[in-house]
Amino acid sequence: MKTIALLTWKSINNRRSSALLTVLTVAISMILLLGVERIRTQAKDSFANTISNTDLIVGARSGEVNLLLYSVFRIGNATNNIDWQSYQQIANQAEVKWSIPISLGDSHRGFRVMGTNTDYFKFYQYGNRQALQFASGQPFAQLFDTVIGADVARQLGYSVGSKIIIAHGISDKSFTRHDNLPFQVIGILAPTGTPVDKTVHLSLAAIEALHSGFKPAGYAANNQQQLQQLNFHPGQITAFMLGLKSKIKTFSVQRRINNYPREPLTAIMPGIALHQLWSMMSIAEQALLAVSGFVVVAGLLGMLSCLLTSLQERRREMAILRAMGARPKHIFALLVAEATLITAAGIIMGVSFLYLLLAALGPFISSRFGINIELAAISTHELKLIATVLLAGMTIGLIPAFRAYRQSLADGMTIRI
Amino acid sequence: MATLANIPMNIIELHNLTYSWPKQRQLSINIKHFSLQQGQKLFIKGRSGSGKSTLLNLLTGIIPANPGSSIKVLGQQLSELSSASRDKFRADHIGYIFQQFNLIPYLSVIENVLLPCRFSSRRADSIKTDSRLQARKLLTNLKLSEKDIYTPVTSLSIGQQQRVAAARALIGSPELIIADESSSALDHDNRNAFIELLMQECHNSGATLIFVSHDPSLESLFDRSVQLQEINLQGIIR
Numbered sequence: 001m002k003t004i005a006l007l008t009w010k011s012i013n014n015r016r017s018s019a020l021l022t023v024l025t026v027a028i029s030m031i032l033l034l035g036v037e038r039i040r041t042q043a044k045d046s047f048a049n050t051i052s053n054t055d056l057i058v059g060a061r062s063g064e065v066n067l068l069l070y071s072v073f074r075i076g077n078a079t080n081n082i083d084w085q086s087y088q089q090i091a092n093q094a095e096v097k098w099s100i101p102i103s104l105g106d107s108h109r110g111f112r113v114m115g116t117n118t119d120y121f122k123f124y125q126y127g128n129r130q131a132l133q134f135a136s137g138q139p140f141a142q143l144f145d146t147v148i149g150a151d152v153a154r155q156l157g158y159s160v161g162s163k164i165i166i167a168h169g170i171s172d173k174s175f176t177r178h179d180n181l182p183f184q185v186i187g188i189l190a191p192t193g194t195p196v197d198k199t200v201h202l203s204l205a206a207i208e209a210l211h212s213g214f215k216p217a218g219y220a221a222n223n224q225q226q227l228q229q230l231n232f233h234p235g236q237i238t239a240f241m242l243g244l245k246s247k248i249k250t251f252s253v254q255r256r257i258n259n260y261p262r263e264p265l266t267a268i269m270p271g272i273a274l275h276q277l278w279s280m281m282s283i284a285e286q287a288l289l290a291v292s293g294f295v296v297v298a299g300l301l302g303m304l305s306c307l308l309t310s311l312q313e314r315r316r317e318m319a320i321l322r323a324m325g326a327r328p329k330h331i332f333a334l335l336v337a338e339a340t341l342i343t344a345a346g347i348i349m350g351v352s353f354l355y356l357l358l359a360a361l362g363p364f365i366s367s368r369f370g371i372n373i374e375l376a377a378i379s380t381h382e383l384k385l386i387a388t389v390l391l392a393g394m395t396i397g398l399i400p401a402f403r404a405y406r407q408s409l410a411d412g413m414t415i416r417i
Numbered sequence: 418m419a420t421l422a423n424i425p426m427n428i429i430e431l432h433n434l435t436y437s438w439p440k441q442r443q444l445s446i447n448i449k450h451f452s453l454q455q456g457q458k459l460f461i462k463g464r465s466g467s468g469k470s471t472l473l474n475l476l477t478g479i480i481p482a483n484p485g486s487s488i489k490v491l492g493q494q495l496s497e498l499s500s501a502s503r504d505k506f507r508a509d510h511i512g513y514i515f516q517q518f519n520l521i522p523y524l525s526v527i528e529n530v531l532l533p534c535r536f537s538s539r540r541a542d543s544i545k546t547d548s549r550l551q552a553r554k555l556l557t558n559l560k561l562s563e564k565d566i567y568t569p570v571t572s573l574s575i576g577q578q579q580r581v582a583a584a585r586a587l588i589g590s591p592e593l594i595i596a597d598e599s600s601s602a603l604d605h606d607n608r609n610a611f612i613e614l615l616m617q618e619c620h621n622s623g624a625t626l627i628f629v630s631h632d633p634s635l636e637s638l639f640d641r642s643v644q645l646q647e648i649n650l651q652g653i654i655r
Binding site: 003007010011013014317319320321322323324325326327330 | 477479500501504505507508509513515519520521522523524528532533535536537585
């Protein structure tokens with residue numbers, strides 16, 4: 001055994017450069033496999049952590065995923081609005097503990113604007129039931145106060161006291177900028193890693209005020225002082241979130257909302273909708289995993305071709321070893337050991353590179369994509385992947401090993417060149 | 418085996434040895450009777466294709482002979498051994514010298530010489546002193562300088578490589594040394610010098626030497642010489 005280990009080591013060392021290239025191929029495929037795997041699981045975690053402890057999300061009748069997308073992820077638009085009266089009626093039901101109305105449809109320099117009330121800062125939760133925190137400032141109190149997410153503040157360089165302009169519609173180059181209605185930043189939220197960071201929050205009244213000029217029978221006065229004195233009542237909202245006193249009631253409340261007689265509504269359970277959405281994306285996710293799997297296969301095939309090529313050159317080496325008393329099984333072990341060593345070295349190198357890469361790129365990924373890559377230890381799942389690759393490497397080593405075994409049986413001590 | 422050195426005995430005894438390659442009816446080896454005494458230096462000459470390699474593979478137990486054949490090496494009937502035991506037997510009792518390309522390129526000179534001791538504990542144990550010291554002594558006897566010993570084997574000349582291979586065959590004093598010189602890469606003078614050194618070392622350790630070559634001019638250096646074609650009645654259809 002010691003002899004085989006020594007011979008394997010010396011032999012690989014003798015073919016250093018080609019062996020190193022093979023190790024590198026395996027290492028790169030390993031980085032890809034584990035990197036994709038890690039980003040996938042962390043993205044999934046980040047994704048599932050977007051909203052927490054909300055029992056139901058209610059919007060105009062539409063698909064569950066669509067409702068989730070626009071209400072939580074600020075992607076896409078609502079099909080219709082909800083009447084304020086309907087919201088009031090549902091929110092005042094006995095089972096309801098809290099409710100958050102939201103009103104969407106405007107933007108500020110590429111960030112979505114969301115109208116809500118101060119209950120949002122009180123009840124909205126993300127991650128593992130974490131409430132929103134203020135990095136600075138406080139919730140809005142005045143009509144033209146606004147609370148912005150961490151990304152908005154950072155990317156646009158806003159601080160508490162900054163004046164901002166809100167446009168109607170969601171395009172940045174909106175024709176209908178409400179230039180004459182400047183808002184003031186009163187609070188900045190702490191980073192959450194969710195779409196909240198990219199949201200500009202206004203009061204519902206402010207949203208109404210923004211749009212009052214566009215209503216057919218609207219207020220002609222677009223003067224800030226005048227608006228400040230008027231009392232705006234929201235006529236419609238886009239969606240609302242509900243927290244219930246008892247989770248057991250969730251299904252019955254959901255059914256009641258779905259059958260709401262005054263207007264067609266859809267109530268979804270965020271957890272289930274998130275799961276649905278993720279399984280839609282899982283096709284892409286699995287494709288990615290398959291690609292990295294194929295890269296591993298390519299890496300190992302590269303090793304195989306390298307081993308088979310070297311085998312021809314090493315025929316006389318095998319014959320000498322046979323003459324010295326090596327058995328065919330020693331020759332067999334020699335090649336399996338070589339494949340194992342190369343694969344193991346590739347795995348070790350790949351894992352080390354991966355950690356270096358994550359440490360280097362983690363902050364960038366976190367700030368850019370909102371996915372927090374932790375430098376966690378290797379998980380059991382990853383260990384299984386690593387073990388699979390190592391086993392695959394050893395198995396591939398069997399091919400040249402078996403060939404060398406047969407060759408050495410046939411050649412004996414006859415040296416063929 | 419201690420008695421071997423004193424009482425002359427047959428180190429090799431062949432009876433009715435036949436061998437045919439798989440799926441061929443023609444016999445490539447057919448030796449009625451042949452024996453070699455301990456301590457003798459035998460020269461086997463034969464043209465290419467006369468079955469030299471096959472005979473050596475048979476003697477060393479690499480390939481099994483046809484049923485009914487008898488190959489006794491050191492009194493041991495090879496056909497009674499399993500293939501693994503034959504490998505061990507070869508490692509323990511036979512030193513083998515290839516005429517060319519005979520060293521493992523990634524091992525040092527000393528490591529090459531000590532290679533048989535890795536596969537045979539008997540040969541490792543038979544070295545009473547430090548094995549590296551013994552290897553060095555053999556190499557010095559074979560006229561390799563201290564400098565040569567630390568040269569990478571691939572940088573040695575063919576003659577030097579051959580002497581390293583001889584030291585490797587002699588290490589641990591195996592009873593039988595086989596030199597497969599079927600086509601030589603050495604010039605005449607160098608070859609004679611090599612053979613004389615080899616014989617001297619065989620004599621020192623009491624080993625029997627079988628030297629295979631196609632060059633009849635070497636014949637005179639040996640105790641005994643056989644023409645493979647004479648003992649091997651080839652081409653007989655079974």
